[in-house]
Amino acid sequence: MRFFNAFFALAAAAILASGIAAQSDASQQNKTGRAGTFAIVNARIVPVTGPVIENGTVVIRDGKIAAVGTNVSIPSGAERIDAKGLSVYPGMIDAATSLGLAEIPLGANATMDVAETGSMNANAKAITGINPHTSHVNVTRVNGVTTVHSAPTGGTIAGQSAVINLNGSTQAEMSVIPEFGLVINFPRVTTFGGFQPGVGPITVDFNEAVRRRDNQIEELKKMMADAEAYAKAKDASAKDNSIRPPATDLRLEAMLPYIRGERPMLIAVERERDIRAAVKFLADNKLKGIIVGGQEAWKAADDLKKNNVPVIFTNIYSLPVREDDPYDFLFEGPAQLHRAGVKFAVATGDGGAEVRDLPYHAGLAGAYGLPKEEALKAVTIYPAEILGIANRMGSIEAGKDANIVVTDGDILDPRTNIKYLFIGGRLLPLTSRHTELFDSFKDRK
C-alpha cells in the first residue's frame, strides 16, 4: 500500500519533534448533527444497485432509509428537503485507510498511533486508537465519504482494523465493525532499506533482502502455528474440564477468529508473485482473506477468483514500479480487475488527510477504461460487499442505514459540491477545519 510505504519511510527517517500536543478540533465535538425524519424530494436518485430514479423521493426515519421511489408516501411531520436539480447517492466507503490513527506524520509524533512497535501485534486494535475528534473526520465526510475501513500499518502482523462511520463523539458511536480484519504485511523481498537523512533511500544487498524475507516468513509461520496450538489447547480444555486451559496470551487470543477463518486476513501485497503466494498462504491455512494494495492483482486473477479472494486496490495515485511499464499501468488497474472478473474496490490507502479524494481515485480509473457505473460501485457497493456490510450500506435501498450524500453533480467529479450529508440518518453540518479557516479569513482586507 502506498500509505504503508510512505509511513515506513517516514518512521525510519524522522526523529520527530517531541512536546507538541495532539491537534484536534474541540470545536468539532458537537458536530454530530441531528436526527429526525427527512424526506428528500424531487431528487435524481442514484441507488447504485438499481437504475437511476428521476424525480424521486428518499425517506429517512430512525436512522434508516425508510422508502425510495417515485411513488412514496411522506410521513407527516417529515422535514422536506427539496432536491430539485440535485442527485442522491449512497455515502462512499473507503476500504483502506488509517483515518483516525495518523494525523500529522511529521513534527507531531503525538498524533501518530498507526504503527505499534514490534512485528507481531495481533492484539493492537485500531478501534482503540482512532481519535474520534481528528479534524480528518469532518474534512473527509463533507466530501461524501461517510464510512472508512481504518487499519494499523506496522510490522508483519500490524493489528486489527475497524470499520467506522465518520460521525460520533466516541469510538463506540463511530464503530460499524470494531474488529474487522487482521492486517498482515506479507513478507516480500525488497531491497528498499528506508531513508537516511541527508542521503535518501538506502538499498540493501539482495541476499540480505532475501534473508530478511525468509526470517519474516518463519516468524509468521511460527505465530500461526502457536495460535493454532493455542486454539487446540483451548478447545481441548473446553471439551474436557480435566485439561487445564492454556494461560491467556493476548496476542494469540487475538488471532483466534482469524486462524479459524471467521474473520478475514487483510494481506498488504502488490506484486503478482507475492499475491499468488499470499493466496496460497490463505488456501493452505483455510483462511479468509482480502488483498490490499494489489498493483498487479489482475495478473493473478485466476488464483484470486478460484479462491474467492477480493482486492482492495489502492494504487491509482501511484507511479508504475518499472520504468518500462505502460504509463497508465496503475490507472488501468481497476479496469483490468473488472475485465478479469475479480471482486474489487477502489480505495485511497491514505493515512487520513487525503481520504476525501476517494471519488477522484475512482474517477481516474474511469478515465482509463473502467465503466462509469463500475467506478461508482467501486467506492460504494463493492467495498460494502468486501467489508461485509452490504446489508447496511453501499446503496440507496429501503432498510439500509441512511448514509446519504446529496450533490449538485456527478459525485466522482471534482467540480461537484455536496449539498446535504446524512450519516446514520443524522443530518450533518457541512463544516470542517477547512471551512472554518475559510470563514475566518475570507473577508480579511
Place this chain on the structure above:
Amino acid sequence: MKRRIGMLLGLAALAMLPFSAAAQQAGGDVLIKNATVMTASRGTLENTDILIRGGKIARIGKNLPAGTARVIDATGKFVTPGIIDAHSHTMMDAVNEGTLSVTSMTRIRDVLDPKDVAIYRGLAGGVTAALLLHGSANAIGGQSSTVKFKYGRPVEEFVVEGAPTGIKFAMGENPKRANFTIPGQPPRYPRTRMGVLEVMRDAFVRARDYKRSWDDFRAGKTRVPPRRDMELEPIVEILEGKRLVHAHGYRSDEQLNLLRLAEEFGFRVGTLQHGLEAFKFAPEIAKHGAGVSIFIDSWSYKLEGYDATPYNAYMLWKAGVNVSINSDSNERMRRLNLDAAKAMKYGGVPEQDALKMITLNPAIQLGIGNRTGSIDQNKDADIVIWSEHPFSPYAHPEITMIEGVVYFDRKADIERRALLAKEREELEKLDINKAPGSGGAAPRIPTERVRGDIGHIEDSDIDDHD
C-alpha cells in the same frame, strides 16, 4: 517475476527513443481541426481550428485551410494550453545540496537527466513545462531551471531559452531541520525561524557589499578587481531584479517576513511556494506583487502544513494574487487538471481562471507568459488535446505537443506496447538475463521508485524527494 530487470530497463528506455524521433519528424505544420478550444486567455471557442506553423500558433479560427499541414481531427475533443508545473523536481539527479545554509552557487542545470521516464509520464498527463527547483534543505538553495519536457531530445533543448533565472529559498521546518538530525553531524545553523531570516539578511548584506566592490572597480575607483564569489553573484542578481526568488514556506508570518526583507533590499519575490497559509495574508501578497504556487488541497502531512484549507486558491484569487497549482511530485504532476478543477469546487473560481492556475499563471510566474501558457496567436504551440473536458474526472490527454511537435500520443503509445513486450521477451532469452538457478547472477529486484511514490512528502533533505 522475470529476471534481470535492471538490464531490461536500460534497453527498454532506449527503445522509447525511436518513437520520439519519429514523432518529431511528424512535426512541421499541423492543423488541429474542429476542437473545443479552452484558450486560458479569451474563453472557450467551439468548433475551432488551430494552425501551427514553425512551432508557433499561426492562426486560430473556424474552417481554416489545411494547405500542406498535417491535419489532426479533434472533433469532440478539448484543447488546452500545455500544463506548466511551477514546482517540480522531475529529471533531477539531485535535489538538495544540504551541507551549507546558503548554496546559491549550485545549479539544477548541472543535474538534469533528460531520460527520466517521469518526463514521459508527465507529458501523458498534459504537462509541457516545469520549474525545476532545488530542495528546501537550506535558507538559500540552488539555482532553478525552467524546462520544457522535450523527451528524447538532448538536454540543452529542454532548457527554455531566455527564461528568467531563478533561485530557491526556504523557510520553516526544513531549513531548521526541525524533524531530523543527520547522524554523526553537529546541528547546522540555523535551528530557528529567527536564524533562517538572519541567514537570508546576512547573504543580502554580503551581496550588497560585493556588488559595491565591483561597482567601485568598474567605475575606476579601485584598481584591483574583486575576487569573484560564486555564492554571492546569484544573490547580486536578485538585488538587481534579474533573478527570481522562489521561496518555500508555510507559515504566514515567516512568508510575510520574507516579503518585508525583500522590500527592504528593493526587490520583488517571484513566488511563494507551498504557501498553505497564504490565505491569511493575501492582501499583503497582492500588494507586494509576488505570485503564489500552491498545492490545491494537500495538507496535514507535517505540522506546518496543518493550518491549511483548500479554499486557499479561491481567497488568493479573490485578492488578485497570481496563483498557480503545482504538484511537487512525479505522481501528482500527472493529474494537475483535476487539481485545477478543485479550485472551482472550493470557493468557486471561474472555469477559465481555474485553468489559468495550471497554464498561464505559472507561465507568468516563470517569466515565460509572453511565449506560452495560453492558446493565442504567435505563442509556442504547447498544446494538449483531451478526450473530453479536462476538468471531467474521466478525461485523459490524447496528444501532448510542445512547439508543434508531438511528444505524447496515446494511440501510438498503445500501439507500441506489443512491440515492447516482444522486445522484452527476446531480451529475457539472452544468456545475460538467465535466472540465478540457471547460471545467472542474483537479480536486482525492482523496488518502487521511492522518490516519486512518496508524493510531495515535501522536499526536505530527509528524503530524496520529488
